[in-house]
Amino acid sequence: MITLIGMGSGTPESLTAQGLAALQNAGLILGAKRLLEQLPQGCTEHRKALYQPEDVLAALAADPEVDAALVYSGDTGFYSGAAQLLPMLRAFGISCRVLPGLSSVQLLAAAVGRSWQEWKLVSAHGCACDPVAECLTAGGKPVFFLTGGAETPASLCGRLAAAGLGDAHVLVGEELGRAEEKILFGTAQEFAQKQFASLSVLLVEHVPQPPRRVPGFPDEAFHRGEVPMTKQEVRAAALAKLAVQPGDTLWDVGAGTGSVSVELALAAPLGHVYAVECDPEACGLIRQNRETFHACNLTLVEGRAPAALADLPAPDAVFIGGTKGGMEAVVDTVLARNPNARICISAIALETLSAAVAALTAHGLDAEVTQIAVSRTRPAGRLHLLMANNPIFLITGERK
Structure with missing residues (x-):
């Protein structure tokens, strides 16, 4: 029989009455050295400074008839070693009970x-x-x-x-x-x-909390300046294509204003986003938007891809919004770091669309192209007219 006892702060005064009685009745007491030194009066001198599960099991096997106690600091149910030991005791058929203590x-x-x-x-x-x-x-x-x-x-x-x-x-x-x-x-x-x-x-x-909502923040929520920005509807579609998971490592290559970077950061609160951008004005906007949205898991990488990607951790998913003619080299770099990375490429020009499809198929991926054509209303007197934005292509690659 062994009793697992939480000693709270480790002093005799923090023991429960049940814990005190169990210690004073035990024939063998195990635990960390500092806890054994703080045991109350009336406890056996038969003590061993050990608490690792394998050592505890060995000590019990050497003296199977003894009524033993094992002391832990804090509470046995709050990040305690008791959680690892208990199933092992049961697996060996060793009778045990738990007496909780005061947690920190x-x-x-x-x-x-x-x-x-x-x-x-x-x-x-x-x-x-x-x-x-x-x-x-x-x-x-x-x-x-x-x-x-x-x-x-x-x-x-x-x-x-x-x-x-x-x-x-x-x-x-x-x-x-x-x-x-x-x-x-x-x-x-x-x-x-x-x-x-x-x-x-x-x-x-009192930590500022990032806004929590589905992807696709209004365009006016971002600092924009004169830098081109991926619009709301396209951002929402891109995040859906990337299938972002909470703990993902994400790259946004050619980040522009950082609107996609921010959305990625909020979608992966346990992960990290690297916004890669070479334009100084755009870099300033990324910093402003990072602060506005409290996107603390977003890191700005100033430089031109693919060279700027060299020291980044391998990505789970990558959004490519601009490569300044280096599409093939950027895709090569991404897939060299993680052959299974999820990639979504945004293109407005037919030449960019062609380059994206070629770069993906060169690696044996099936390129899927989605065209997004968004029109928004504009008031004209008592009427509302639909004004079309430029059509956007989203290109993704999937392994055959």
């Missing part, structure tokens, strides 16, 4: 006098974490980060600040539930430069 999210909420049921809970403890994506997809709710290892409150705040979210309000809880407990308030920009205790958690609040 509960301790922080109590320390600042708030409820936490609306918080988004994220672990950055010993695992990869994208704080920008987590905050931008929180729907305006506070985001709680459990930190540890390489990810600290400072490193997470640094990445938020680098993405333009430096004004976000943040709280850091150090040594929660212990005598050394501190609650610190500031902004992501301020905390990116600070050092914090190893036992710390982070709460991020």
